Amino acid sequence: MLTRRHIRVKVMQCIYALVQSKDDSLAKQEKFLRVSMENMYVLYLLMLSLLVELHKMAVMHVGHASKKYLATADDNFPDREKFIKNRLLLQIANNESLNNELSKRKLNQWYLNEEYIKIIYKAVVASDVYQAYMNNGKDSYEDDRDVVLHLFREIIAPNEKLYEFFEDEKLTWVDDLPIVNTYLVKRLKKANESSGERFFLPALLKDQADMDYANELLTKTLLNDAKWEKEIEGKTPNWDNDRIAEIDSIILKMAICELLNFPSIPEKVTLNEYLEIAKEYSTPKSSIFINGVLDKLAKEYKTTGRLQKIGRGLQ
Template identity: 35%
Template sequence: MLSRRGLRIKTMQVLYMSMQLGSNNTTVAVKQLDASIYNAFRALLYNLYFLTQLAERVEAEANRKRNKYLPTEEDLKFSTVFTRNYIIEFLNKDPYFQQKLRKEKLMTLLDEEIVNVIYGQLKQADWYINYISKEEHTQQEQFAVIQNCLHKFLFLNEYFDQHMEDIIPTWNDDEFIVVDLIVEVLKAIPYSSTDKPDLFEFKISDEEKTFSNQLLIKTMLEDKRFDKMVEAKLENWELDRISMIDRILMKMAITEFIHLSTIPVKVTINEYLDISKIYSTPKSKEFINGVLDKIMTELRSSGEIIKTGRGLVE
């Protein structure tokens, strides 16, 4: 379920950790990569759980208003339409999701005070107010409000961000991956089907595992050689002056050029340029592109880039 970009980012993070520690132990690195991927899935699960807890606050407030000694008309009309969203209902009832929450002990990480604060902010959001002003919504509208709740609200909320950092130390590294991954999970949630697919059996395929492991191991094993290749293409720069992230991204790209024969060169370059925009400096994209273009040209001339498969023969 994790995208190739997500796997590249996870691999980059493990390589960064290994370089900082001065370690070239590939066995340890592979275990760290597996653990890092696992932590991203835990972060995703918790994000969805937090969403259900916001909906629970809606229901709790509605009950308090209805159970007043003398409830007003406004109290009795308090909207609970958010709690009836098909995604919220699925998460609350899905046995696989609930089982995963218990197994990972994610419920114990919840900070009730943080939920209450964020719920108070949610009620003031224009898109939320517009949504609860109607009792009936299409599937598209229900999906959109959950997407807004995550992407326009929770992921931009300083209280939520700090909370995630407190309970999941790798959150800063995982956030960009979770943002993409969570959309795929939401899209897979059935609207009206009685089927209960297990959407939370988070495992990467054998093909993706081979890809990430090979990318990690080959980059580590050829670290010094790739450093020399990069250094040879620098103009008026010394290797030590390049940021560690930029060096890692370029070496990972070289690994894909040489060792991952089914990935087009252009795809490789574009992926690492995009990752550099997230994790490196504003000027890194242009710098990395220039160096990789020179290295790619040299490797093609020497016959080291061999791509296989339909449309990939270089």
């Protein structure tokens, strides 16, 4: 689920938290990193279970509507039960592995905060996307999947109330939400009628090597902070260290650490990844500044032989 870029961002956030708290306990930071990464998976589970709750509310709404004597707006649809029969939603709603995971982790936020489900459900049924789906007369998995994707991207993910809810629940989720939402959209796009239960519950990390990489990047960046500071000073003669934003300084130190301590990671990958992170988490001017500093350092490391890369195509 988490890519190397996500891991880099998590390490960056962890170091930033250390700087802000002035806590120099490496053990605490390693624990913070693990918990922060695990919380991203919790957020993913909550977003997935949000679809389950919306489906439950739709079932309840249709059930109530069928008992009314007066006609409702739903009666005008060719099949007022079309949404609750949505194949993708049923795959998720009937996913026992997901239900077990939610139960094991005691993730009952939606049960305790049903008002958010009601807000989003009202927005969903009032949307043009929902209305078009209920009236189009189509009956296929592809149509079912497309409406879930459109509703998620256009109605659910951008919902400000939902954003406020996650911000109140856990502050770090503010940065995690776009990453989780993007991943969930990609996952739903790949879903098909034969997708098993585990398809919707991917592993947090590809393998142990990713966790090892995260811990090593965190540890080597922190333990060599003074060393990386000097590397930066040498390439920013006209800049006082106090003028370099903390987040820019952290990104530079992580990039330098990776260039010099991770021989299996290609130089271009490191430079491109940290430049993209700078663009997303810092200012446009900062990304230009960081790019210039890293470019100078990479050339110097090559010339002096400090940049040692192993494997084909890694130079």
